[in-house]
Amino acid sequence: MKPDSTALPLGSDVIIIGGGFHGTSSAFHLSRRGAKVTLLEAEYCARHASGVNAGGVRTLGRHHAELPMARASLDLWHRLPELVGDDGSFVASGQLQIAETPQELDELRRNVAELNASGFTHEVMVDAQQAREIAPCLAHHVLGGTWVRDDGHAIPYRAVTAFRAAAQRLGAQFHEATPASSIERVGSEWRVTTPRGVFAAPWLVNAAGAWSGEFAAQAGDVVPMKPGGLMLMITQRVPHFIDPVLGATGRPLSFKQFANGTVLIGGGLHCSADVVRRHGEVDFKKLASSAKTVTDLFPHLIGINIVRAWAGVEAFMPDEIPVISLSRHAPQLVHAFGFSAHGFELGPIGGQIVAELVLDGHSTLPIEPFSVDRFAPTTVH
Amino acid sequence: MAFEASPSRTRIRMADTADIVIIGAGPAGMAAAIVARRHGATVVLLDEQPAAGGQIYRGIMSAPLQRLNVLGPDYEAGAELAREFALSGARHITGAAVWQVTGDRHVHYLRNGCVRSIRAGRVLLCTGAMERPFPMPGWTLPGVMTGGAAQILLKGSGMAPSQPVVLAGCGPLLYLLGWQYLRAGVPIAAIVDTTGRSDYRHALRHARGALAGWRYLKKGLGLMAALKSSGVPFYKGATDLHVLGDKRARGLGFVSGGRTRKVESPLILLHQGVVPNTQFSWSLRARHRWDESQLCWAPVTNEWGELDVAGIFVAGDSGGIGGARVAALQGELAGLAAVTQLGKLAAHTRDALAAPLRAEVRKNLFIRPFLDALYRPKRANRIPADRTVVCRCEEVTAGDIRGYVSLGCIGPNQVKSFGRCGMGPCQGRQCGLTVTEIIADARGVAPGETGYFRIRPPIKPITLGELANEA
Numbered sequence: 008m009k010p011d012s013t014a015l016p017l018g019s020d021v022i023i024i025g026g027g028f029h030g031t032s033s034a035f036h037l038s039r040r041g042a043k044v045t046l047l048e049a050e051y052c053a054r055h056a057s058g059v060n061a062g063g064v065r066t067l068g069r070h071h072a073e074l075p076m077a078r079a080s081l082d083l084w085h086r087l088p089e090l091v092g093d094d095g096s097f098v099a100s101g102q103l104q105i106a107e108t109p110q111e112l113d114e115l116r117r118n119v120a121e122l123n124a125s126g127f128t129h130e131v132m133v134d135a136q137q138a139r140e141i142a143p144c145l146a147h148h149v150l151g152g153t154w155v156r157d158d159g160h161a162i163p164y165r166a167v168t169a170f171r172a173a174a175q176r177l178g179a180q181f182h183e184a185t186p187a188s189s190i191e192r193v194g195s196e197w198r199v200t201t202p203r204g205v206f207a208a209p210w211l212v213n214a215a216g217a218w219s220g221e222f223a224a225q226a227g228d229v230v231p232m233k234p235g236g237l238m239l240m241i242t243q244r245v246p247h248f249i250d251p252v253l254g255a256t257g258r259p260l261s262f263k264q265f266a267n268g269t270v271l272i273g274g275g276l277h278c279s280a281d282v283v284r285r286h287g288e289v290d291f292k293k294l295a296s297s298a299k300t301v302t303d304l305f306p307h308l309i310g311i312n313i314v315r316a317w318a319g320v321e322a323f324m325p326d327e328i329p330v331i332s333l334s335r336h337a338p339q340l341v342h343a344f345g346f347s348a349h350g351f352e353l354g355p356i357g358g359q360i361v362a363e364l365v366l367d368g369h370s371t372l373p374i375e376p377f378s379v380d381r382f383a384p385t386t387v388h
Numbered sequence: 389m390a391f392e393a394s395p396s397r398t399r400i401r402m403a404d405t406a407d408i409v410i411i412g413a414g415p416a417g418m419a420a421a422i423v424a425r426r427h428g429a430t431v432v433l434l435d436e437q438p439a440a441g442g443q444i445y446r447g448i449m450s451a452p453l454q455r456l457n458v459l460g461p462d463y464e465a466g467a468e469l470a471r472e473f474a475l476s477g478a479r480h481i482t483g484a485a486v487w488q489v490t491g492d493r494h495v496h497y498l499r500n501g502c503v504r505s506i507r508a509g510r511v512l513l514c515t516g517a518m519e520r521p522f523p524m525p526g527w528t529l530p531g532v533m534t535g536g537a538a539q540i541l542l543k544g545s546g547m548a549p550s551q552p553v554v555l556a557g558c559g560p561l562l563y564l565l566g567w568q569y570l571r572a573g574v575p576i577a578a579i580v581d582t583t584g585r586s587d588y589r590h591a592l593r594h595a596r597g598a599l600a601g602w603r604y605l606k607k608g609l610g611l612m613a614a615l616k617s618s619g620v621p622f623y624k625g626a627t628d629l630h631v632l633g634d635k636r637a638r639g640l641g642f643v644s645g646g647r648t649r650k651v652e653s654p655l656i657l658l659h660q661g662v663v664p665n666t667q668f669s670w671s672l673r674a675r676h677r678w679d680e681s682q683l684c685w686a687p688v689t690n691e692w693g694e695l696d697v698a699g700i701f702v703a704g705d706s707g708g709i710g711g712a713r714v715a716a717l718q719g720e721l722a723g724l725a726a727v728t729q730l731g732k733l734a735a736h737t738r739d740a741l742a743a744p745l746r747a748e749v750r751k752n753l754f755i756r757p758f759l760d761a762l763y764r765p766k767r768a769n770r771i772p773a774d775r776t777v778v779c780r781c782e783e784v785t786a787g788d789i790r791g792y793v794s795l796g797c798i799g800p801n802q803v804k805s806f807g808r809c810g811m812g813p814c815q816g817r818q819c820g821l822t823v824t825e826i827i828a829d830a831r832g833v834a835p836g837e838t839g840y841f842r843i844r845p846p847i848k849p850i851t852l853g854e855l856a857n858e859a
Contacts, residue, residue: 164805298852299859309853315844
């Protein structure tokens, strides 16, 4: 196809592939620091995992490597209005992770001790009575848990839209319905081919979520990323009964009630994803076990209707922590993907790190664990 | 972990299967079942109602003689089809609410609080029509109902209002309901018709089709004549419709004949035509097209009604509005194609059997362009002003939606994700078309360009407890 020259912005410093939270946040932070940004989105911004996730803003139970940036991101969540002019419907409701057996309680206790030893004090143990003060209608077998007071939840699509709108106000160019098919380094710039023409800029950010692996491979960074689906379901409105976001320890659960009364149920409910047709397939057999967990913990919800179930398409890494890294094989390329179903909370800081990598060459946060070549095979004998 | 055998799970469920699973026991579903059985296929027909008939022939096998007399001869015609269906040998599962159909043809349904599944060789979606939304100021007040819902009460249980009612809108069903109410002795305060003189002018371009479909025309004219001669106040070309009242409906305000009018009534019945019920075909991610003559989405199918999801067919009004007779014929065509795909019928036999059916479909569709033009709902009654509520589940107004569009939410799904519009229990059934047209209008593009809500299972409500029992 002949490039449509009117659609091509001239003089961009950075092209971002992917209009999810991290791509959009990168566009915002880069623009804020004066870079000229063009973002290419295959469908529309926040179409997949970024816009249809559970909206948990959670530092509780994080992989320890993620904690410095997760806590830094939480600070940004708390001042989203001054950052992007909108709160993304963030509510600092707190998050509670419950233990249903003594073993689970020990597991949580050990983790909190380890966190304290590394200087993190945001997670605190609560006993059964305190847990029920936080969530009064919790089933009686719950023994206690961990609690993070300043965690919460937001509305994913609104949060991403807030970053997109803020980036656009700063001059970032967004091209939706513009899927990148290939990337190529030519001389001192990247060329990204799309049905609407070839876009070119010195820097490239690969934030294509479940579709990132292919672009990384084209740049020589082969990673064991796997796309997958993650399911959620939401109920009809019920009278208010719980404030914080609730997670379980021994079985998958993420659970919250929104202000309008609807209850969102999810938490690591994997399903298949079709990256070619770009959707996840809801598997009600697996949702059934989630419904069982919920009705075990909150028997009063047995007769409540499920209004909708859906699946988002996400990128998973074998070690379940993301890739946020300069390319090891290609110049002027930053990867930010593979958030493995817990990248939403990291959205606000993710773009800041990407901007630092592009503009400073390094990040002020410890991101070594997220390097793109950590999976490179060691010497084969 | 998920692959370990669980010793506690002793229950072994035999997988239920059928050559053909049909959803919906209206004319399309019944006719399809009869044909499929005739050619030796095993057939399961799932339907929510306690008896066959669908909406158009609801309660046909149990209606007392007096009710048949009120409802008229067209309704009675369904009885023959229902009797043949009852003798066809198809397994008719009543009280079955189908909540998911998957692309690999697993049909999940709920019956008596239990979740059940069938694996189907072929699936026929015969889910009929639903009423077009009629958003206007006050349409969400208690005391406002759709004409279709009122007719369901009349057909199913013989229930009719005792106080004078206002019937407002356009389309054959509105006049039919008025005629049926007259025969049942229900007082009608007024019929407020949005059809105006210019509609008749536009429709006359299709007069040849109307004459070819003279039986339909004669029927319609007969209804109108009966209504007008009955002395019921009849207002033509009504505009600026709005329901009066604060806490509940008190009446209907409108402009007709250049004068502002008010008709007092505690019960306002609104209707401006029916549109395909596309919830299943959307949830299967089948391709749809915007039908500009019927102002609605319709699934894209081949000549047999098969979607671009292999082995899944649509027949009847859920594929495009054609009426009961066309629905039955399409049901037969889809049934023939399905049994042929299953190896029970030779393709040349199928084609020979299909030829007269197709001819009759064409004959029965002659009238459509005329009807579509005559009863084309008015722009103001489809694309309301800013303050009118569009999504009644989440109370989102037309102005809200226009605001979201200006923020860059340029499709129904963005509007839904941003402002909850279409996220409530009805899953967009009552606002989807309005949202499509408001966005298209605000962006200055064709409705077909905006797309539609992604429809998610469960298509029918299922409780957490019912689902948990499956764990």
